Amino acid sequence: MAYSPAVQELMESLRCLPGVGPKSAQRMTFALLQHDRSGAGRLARALQTAAESVGECRLCRNLTEADLCPLCASGRRDPGVLCVVENPSDVQALEDATDYGGLYFVLKGRLSPLDGIGPGELGLEGLEARLVAGEIREIILAVSPTVEGEATAQYLAGMAAEAGVEIARIAHGVPLGGDLDYVDAGTLSHAFAGRSQYR
Incomplete structure (x- = not known):
């Protein structure tokens, strides 16, 4: 028709x-x-x-209408702990399901050379600048357990090691190939609480 x-x-x-x-x-x-x-x-x-x-926060790349998102602008968050997520929706999923009190860094994707997504497309120069500044003592990787997520985690682990920053990864209670914003709150909370050192 x-x-x-x-x-x-x-x-x-x-x-x-x-x-x-x-x-x-x-x-x-x-x-x-x-x-x-x-x-x-x-x-x-x-x-x-x-x-x-709506643009992106200058520190974490989350969606916001201001220079800094409400989380980065808050004086109540621990600036020494940084949780790295793939998407803005992952930030909200973690905020809803956990008692995490640090800051975030939003990749807006994951490394995928076949799709033309490299470190530049994920804003990793901004993350590197924050690591070099020396305020961050721990990075928590909350990326999806996919092939691209694993490659991204490996790359980020290398960056953290080079900067002498402790790195952890949320526990694998999240199903393989799953996106954080589709995981139920109980599973996500358990996975986050059971995070371990990334090797």
Whole structure:
């Protein structure tokens, strides 16, 4: 069936979301246009505002509208402990499931040379600068136990060793190939509490 250009554009735009295929995009489009025009307008405004105003924290690379995210700006966090995660959603998963009181560094991915993702794409020069500054005494690796996650962990372990910083990794209660933001809170809390030295 041929849709009007505006309807077709909305369906195609919704397909950029993870897990949204052609049928899901079609259902969402019809639901917004047939039953919830005010919701569609609110969604459009929220997307526009977020796209224009949300950037990354200058220290941890988490999503924020300010120079520093609320966690980095807080005086209550331990600046000597740094948890390295793959995605901003991992920060929230750990905050919800654990009593971790340190800071974070968000890679926004993992090393994958075949996909053209190297240390520069993960912002590791910023992490290296923080290590060289000498304030960090421990790094906790909270990366996914995938092939790329393991390669990333190895690389980060080398950086930490070179800087003389203690490095640990969360316990492997997280399933192989799993993403932190999909793991239940109990498993994530247990894995985080049972972290061990990374070798």
